[in-house]
Amino acid sequence: MTEAPLIVPSSVGPGSSGSRGEDELLAGLNPQQLAAVTYRGPALLIVAGAGSGKTSVLTRRIASLLRGREAWPSQILAITFTNKAAGEMRERVEQLVGEASRGMWISTFHSACVRILRREAEQFGFTKSFTIYDSGDSRALIKRLVKEHEADAYGLTPASVQSRISKLKNELQDSDSYARDANMSDPAEQKFVEIFADYQRQLRKANAFDFDDLIGQTVYLFRAFPKVADTYRRRFRHILVDEYQDTNHAQYALIHELTRPVSADDPSTGSGSGFEASNGMMIFEPETTPELEGASLTVVGDSDQSIYAFRGADIRNISEFERDFPGAKVVLLEQNYRSTQNILSAANAVIGNNFDRKDKKLWSDKGDGDKIVGFTGYSQHDEAQFVADEVEALRRAGMPYSEMAVFYRTNSQSRALEEIFIRSAVPYKIMGGTKFYERAEIKDALAYLIAVANPADEMSVRRILNKPRRGIGGVTEASIAQFAETHGITFRDALSVPAELGVGPKIQAAIGHLDAVLKEATALMLPASGEVPPPTVVADGLSLLLAKSGYLDALRASRDPQDEARVENLDEFVAVARDFARNNPEGTIADFLTEVALVSDADDLDDESGSVSMMTMHTAKGLEYDAVFVTGVEEDLIPHRISAGEPGGPQEERRLFYVGITRARKRLHLSLAMTRAQFGEVSVAMPSRFLQEIPAALVDWRQSPGDVNSRGGTQSRALNARRGGFGSGGRGDDRFGVKKLPPRDSLKPLATAMDRFPNKVTGKVRDNGDLELAAGDRIRHDDFGEGRVDAVTGEGAKRIAHVRFDSAGLKKLLIKIAPIEKL
DNA sequence: AGTCGTAGCCTTTTT
DNA sequence: GGCTACGACT
Numbered sequence: 001m002t003e004a005p006l007i008v009p010s011s012v013g014p015g016s017s018g019s020r021g022e023d024e025l026l027a028g029l030n031p032q033q034l035a036a037v038t039y040r041g042p043a044l045l046i047v048a049g050a051g052s053g054k055t056s057v058l059t060r061r062i063a064s065l066l067r068g069r070e071a072w073p074s075q076i077l078a079i080t081f082t083n084k085a086a087g088e089m090r091e092r093v094e095q096l097v098g099e100a101s102r103g104m105w106i107s108t109f110h111s112a113c114v115r116i117l118r119r120e121a122e123q124f125g126f127t128k129s130f131t132i133y134d135s136g137d138s139r140a141l142i143k144r145l146v147k148e149h150e151a152d153a154y155g156l157t158p159a160s161v162q163s164r165i166s167k168l169k170n171e172l173q174d175s176d177s178y179a180r181d182a183n184m185s186d187p188a189e190q191k192f193v194e195i196f197a198d199y200q201r202q203l204r205k206a207n208a209f210d211f212d213d214l215i216g217q218t219v220y221l222f223r224a225f226p227k228v229a230d231t232y233r234r235r236f237r238h239i240l241v242d243e244y245q246d247t248n249h250a251q252y253a254l255i256h257e258l259t260r261p262v263s264a265d266d267p268s269t270g271s272g273s274g275f276e277a278s279n280g281m282m283i284f285e286p287e288t289t290p291e292l293e294g295a296s297l298t299v300v301g302d303s304d305q306s307i308y309a310f311r312g313a314d315i316r317n318i319s320e321f322e323r324d325f326p327g328a329k330v331v332l333l334e335q336n337y338r339s340t341q342n343i344l345s346a347a348n349a350v351i352g353n354n355f356d357r358k359d360k361k362l363w364s365d366k367g368d369g370d371k372i373v374g375f376t377g378y379s380q381h382d383e384a385q386f387v388a389d390e391v392e393a394l395r396r397a398g399m400p401y402s403e404m405a406v407f408y409r410t411n412s413q414s415r416a417l418e419e420i421f422i423r424s425a426v427p428y429k430i431m432g433g434t435k436f437y438e439r440a441e442i443k444d445a446l447a448y449l450i451a452v453a454n455p456a457d458e459m460s461v462r463r464i465l466n467k468p469r470r471g472i473g474g475v476t477e478a479s480i481a482q483f484a485e486t487h488g489i490t491f492r493d494a495l496s497v498p499a500e501l502g503v504g505p506k507i508q509a510a511i512g513h514l515d516a517v518l519k520e521a522t523a524l525m526l527p528a529s530g531e532v533p534p535p536t537v538v539a540d541g542l543s544l545l546l547a548k549s550g551y552l553d554a555l556r557a558s559r560d561p562q563d564e565a566r567v568e569n570l571d572e573f574v575a576v577a578r579d580f581a582r583n584n585p586e587g588t589i590a591d592f593l594t595e596v597a598l599v600s601d602a603d604d605l606d607d608e609s610g611s612v613s614m615m616t617m618h619t620a621k622g623l624e625y626d627a628v629f630v631t632g633v634e635e636d637l638i639p640h641r642i643s644a645g646e647p648g649g650p651q652e653e654r655r656l657f658y659v660g661i662t663r664a665r666k667r668l669h670l671s672l673a674m675t676r677a678q679f680g681e682v683s684v685a686m687p688s689r690f691l692q693e694i695p696a697a698l699v700d701w702r703q704s705p706g707d708v709n710s711r712g713g714t715q716s717r718a719l720n721a722r723r724g725g726f727g728s729g730g731r732g733d734d735r736f737g738v739k740k741l742p743p744r745d746s747l748k749p750l751a752t753a754m755d756r757f758p759n760k761v762t763g764k765v766r767d768n769g770d771l772e773l774a775a776g777d778r779i780r781h782d783d784f785g786e787g788r789v790d791a792v793t794g795e796g797a798k799r800i801a802h803v804r805f806d807s808a809g810l811k812k813l814l815i816k817i818a819p820i821e822k823l
Numbered sequence: 824a825g826t827c828g829t830a831g832c833c834t835t836t837t838t
Numbered sequence: 839g840g841c842t843a844c845g846a847c848t
Contacts, residue, residue, distance in 0.1 A: 082838080110838055135837080211838055311837060412834055415839090432837085466824095473824055598838075618836045640835050656836075679833070680839040 051338030170312030340369025
């Protein structure tokens with residue numbers, strides 16, 4: 001780890017480098033970008049507006065450090081927000097400098113900390129093979145503790161306890177430091193502190209870290225063991241952090257620790273006193289003469305895109321950067337290379353309503369472009385149908401599905417969109433939502449792996465104890481725990497002595513069998529001697545566990561149709577493990593589990609180019625698409641109802657909306673519904689206040705909020721009144737230049753308001769079985785009326801009818817489920 | 824021990 | 839409207 005610090009002094013400025021490569025790196029940059037790439041100094045803040053080319057600037061900055069021989073790859077640490085962003089950045093740097101990029105650390109905060117912790121875990125009572133608890137795992141643990149401490153009587157719910165603990169950890173607090181400031185005469189506070197402390201004890205006992213610990217414990221490690229920290233300070237000479245506006249206090253502290261100068265003191269003295277600081281709160285004063293100055297720090301961010309305050313992101317980290325790092329250089333990137341001016345003007349107008357922000361105006365030289373399209377549906381299904389129709393129109397106009405994205409505020413909104421997309425045979429892909437790794441069968445499989453990799457993790461062992469059913473119930477589980485407790489051994493080890501547990505012979509046999517399977521897998525995956533296992537060891541071990549435990553057999557024998565899908569999911573999971581073996585020939589079971597624990601929604605984004613992407617606006621950050629649909633632009637959704645009560649809530653919601661609209665390159669659609677069903681109850685929805693912040697001239701309302709909206713006035717009502725189908729002016733080209741029909745006069749009573757929504761659509765589906773259709777057939781559709789089949793494509797359950805409806809225009813329908821009948 | 828029914832909750836956003 | 843947790847029943 002001690003590379004010779006062969007640092008060639010930098011005399012870099014534009015044009016000062018003789019190498020041709022340098023010119024190529026700097027080609028095409030505007031003056032601000034150029035400064036951001038070439039500035040050299042201890043601290044640099046790049047304020048990068050949406051679409052201002054910050055990724056390009058960041059990658060070129062890294063490439064320029066490498067090319068100029070100012071840094072070895074191993075001296076560079078670049079932190080991104082998602083693994084996907086990290087992968088992209090690595091790829092782009094590789095394109096610029098090739099093999100010279102090997103050895104850089106480009107990763108998320110969490111992955112970087114896992115790497116550090118795996119190396120250093122033994123320093124403070126963990127082992128290399130620690131497990132990572134995702135939020136579901138910690139919720140399960142906290143739930144158990146809340147019950148054990150009988151804390152529900154004090155109004156403590158698992159959810160509230162979990163979120164409070166998480167918030168505190170993001171502030172680098174632990175149960176002791178919290179207790180010092182808390183009102184401990186309040187019994188609820190006392191309970192909370194007890195649970196917090198117990199939770200931390202349980203984690204340690206299980207040799208596990210939760211998400212927040214990954215950062216917080218690394219900071220603790222650095223503060224308690226300066227010698228260890230110095231190793232990393234010597235190593236990382238250039239630290240670059242993307243999305244700096246979304247860092248929380250713990251991440252900020254981590255960066256601070258890493259950029260501290262290395263003291264020239266005798267390293268053997270420092271660590272003793274640090275060890276005493278068991279709460280990790282201790283700050284070590286910088287020593288007199290540094291042996292090595294602190295690493296150079298570059299941060300990139302945009303306070304207008306700060307959308308993670310709810311999970312502890314502190315906007316002050318970026319707004320007070322210049323104070324934290326005196327002498328820091330600040331570069332502003334304001335030219336947007338992504339969107340048309342209309343889209344940017346809307347974005348600027350919206351974000352301009354946030355006070356206490358540094359004014360910053362994005363501009364583009366791409367020209368005005370198309371107007372923003374607005375649409376109001378009667379219901380969320382109506383809205384979804386609009387989106388599906390527009391997607392199809394754009395597709396016919398030549399835009400690939402992969403260049404379109406649909407955003408929403410809450411995950412639950414995806415359901416209606418999905419229903420309509422399926423029915424309309426539009427290929428789509430949902431980012432997030434019911435995540436693969438959260439499925440019960442996958443969690444079970446992971447628990448089997450963890451039981452092997454980290455037997456101290458009692459929760460995983462408990463989880464698989466009776467999966468598949470072995471007749472081991474709560475009573476047996478308790479006696480195992482009891483036995484382990486009294487004999488001072490782990491829960492896992494208690495399984496090795498079934499005869500002594502005081503349970504019946506049948507159950508003894510079951511426990512003995514489970515123990516044997518786990519031992520066999522351990523021998524395979526973690527060979528005792530130094531022999532190197534084959535790359536496929538994780539996949540093989542997983543297959544072995546699933547087969548010999550009887551898990552797969554139980555699913556296959558089941559007559560629950562869902563279990564068939566579960567078997568397929570497990571097959572896919574084994575395939576994931578094989579993939580991992582291919583990409584990481586030396587990867588261990590711990591590496592595999594780390595990767596799985598840290599994958600995020602934005603990560604599995606690798607499109608099979610050719611499907612529309614659907615995701616929350618949060619997930620959308622950092623991405624861009626030719627066409628963007630922001631849906632559900634309603635009060636109580638965006639801004640979300642819950643945000644209203646929180647300080648800074650509405651402003652954060654506005655930033656979120658801003659993030660959503662600035663993802664669009666060419667076409668932006670804003671849509672809402674007049675009524676929205678939630679919890680099965682239908683309620684009236686109001687247009688979002690953010691809509692009114694967009695200058696009316698920028699929006700072409702296909703169907704406006706009309707009289708539900710106080711601002712709408714006569715103009716919107718007039719636009720409302722068109723009948724005879726929307727979205728399609730003429731036959732062959734139901735594209736964008738829709739002609740407005742003459743306004744219909746007089747207001748109708750509310751009862752007939754539905755007249756204005758000629759294409760009112762419901763979510764219903766039907767099983768048509770093997771309905772035969774051919775070109776030329778006439779059909780009737782529950783929502784669209786009568787039409788004629790143009791063509792039929794696809795096979796079997798995926799047969800698609802292309803139908804020309806008499807009034808609703810051209811649609812694609814999935815024959816098997818569409819609500820249609822042949823005439 | 825396992826299965827089935829229902830009451831209650833839920834929906835902010837995520838590494 | 840759907841999921842989960844819990845209780846009664848087999």
